[in-house]
Amino acid sequence: MAEQLSTGKRRITVFLLVALALAVLAAPFFILIHQYGKIFSNAENTIAGMASLAALLAVSFLFLEVMIGSFSPLLVRVFNPPRLRRLHIVLGLFGLALALAHFVLLTPKIGEHFSTDNRVFFIAGPIVLVLLIFTIATALMSRKFSRSWRSIHVLNYFILVIAIVHGLVIGDDAGMLALQLLFYGYLTFIFIGFVYRASNTGWRHSLKYRHRRKPAETNP
Numbered sequence: 001m002a003e004q005l006s007t008g009k010r011r012i013t014v015f016l017l018v019a020l021a022l023a024v025l026a027a028p029f030f031i032l033i034h035q036y037g038k039i040f041s042n043a044e045n046t047i048a049g050m051a052s053l054a055a056l057l058a059v060s061f062l063f064l065e066v067m068i069g070s071f072s073p074l075l076v077r078v079f080n081p082p083r084l085r086r087l088h089i090v091l092g093l094f095g096l097a098l099a100l101a102h103f104v105l106l107t108p109k110i111g112e113h114f115s116t117d118n119r120v121f122f123i124a125g126p127i128v129l130v131l132l133i134f135t136i137a138t139a140l141m142s143r144k145f146s147r148s149w150r151s152i153h154v155l156n157y158f159i160l161v162i163a164i165v166h167g168l169v170i171g172d173d174a175g176m177l178a179l180q181l182l183f184y185g186y187l188t189f190i191f192i193g194f195v196y197r198a199s200n201t202g203w204r205h206s207l208k209y210r211h212r213r214k215p216a217e218t219n220p
């Protein structure tokens, strides 16, 4: 059981972390602020704007997921572990729903995008979507995949990196400095999260042996 912080320190830390998480979720709305004038001008622009918003929000939700997952040994010192676990599942499902919405909203123009966008980074989108469904499904069915779900779950770091690069290369808003700063910031923290996890000597060992435990016994 991780040692909890004193009540005062815990409240301040919880407040700061929740404010940061809300800022991450609000960022896509600010990134797209320049589109608000034309977004409702016709149905085509509305659908394209919503596809972009869904994509940016999906990345924000999945970024929070990777932060919660990789820094969970620190987060359980301020958050209640079962609540943190529930939050991890809910945010993950929201992230997936938004990624699916991005795909569905793009379908009217998919042929056009396929012929004009960079082919490799376009195809990265469907690959990310399929892998995401796979890692989430195996985590939710961890009893069935008790031997492998945790090793499969490590793929989430790479999935998010590929999703971000996909957005940076073919996204309609990829030229915006604000989007680039946000996404390079995300990439930096994903790297730090991965190194933090990998630098824990028990981590590799736990990937081999702890996956026999049910998620209910672990922290996200």
Ligand code: HEM
Pocket (backbone or CB within 6 Å): 062, 065, 066, 067, 068, 069, 070, 088, 089, 090, 091, 092, 093, 095, 136, 139, 140, 150, 153, 154, 156, 157, 159, 160, 197, 215, 218, 219, 220
């Ligand atoms: C919605 C279904 C999900 C469930 C049930 C779930 C469950 C879990 C659990 C139980 C852990 C703790 C593993 C441990 O350390 O023992 C974990 C860790 C983690 N989760 Fe999830 N998760 C889900 C979705 C996601 C999503 C969508 C992402 C990101 C794309 C994600 C990213 C991570 C990461 C990066 C870790 C740390 C893994 C490591 O470094 O070993 N999870 N998850």
Ligand code: HEM
Pocket (backbone or CB within 6 Å): 048, 051, 052, 053, 055, 056, 058, 059, 062, 099, 100, 102, 103, 106, 113, 114, 117, 122, 124, 125, 126, 127, 128, 129, 163, 164, 166, 167, 168, 170, 171, 172, 173, 174
């Ligand atoms: C079948 C799956 C997918 C296809 C065909 C696809 C295709 C595309 C296309 C054509 C664009 C450029 C148009 C635009 O900016 O709205 C785009 C942008 C983007 N995609 Fe995807 N994608 C897929 C899945 C995903 C997934 C799973 C994610 C994230 C988890 C994602 C994240 C992004 C991001 C962040 C952008 C940039 C949005 C912007 O610049 O406003 N995509 N995608």
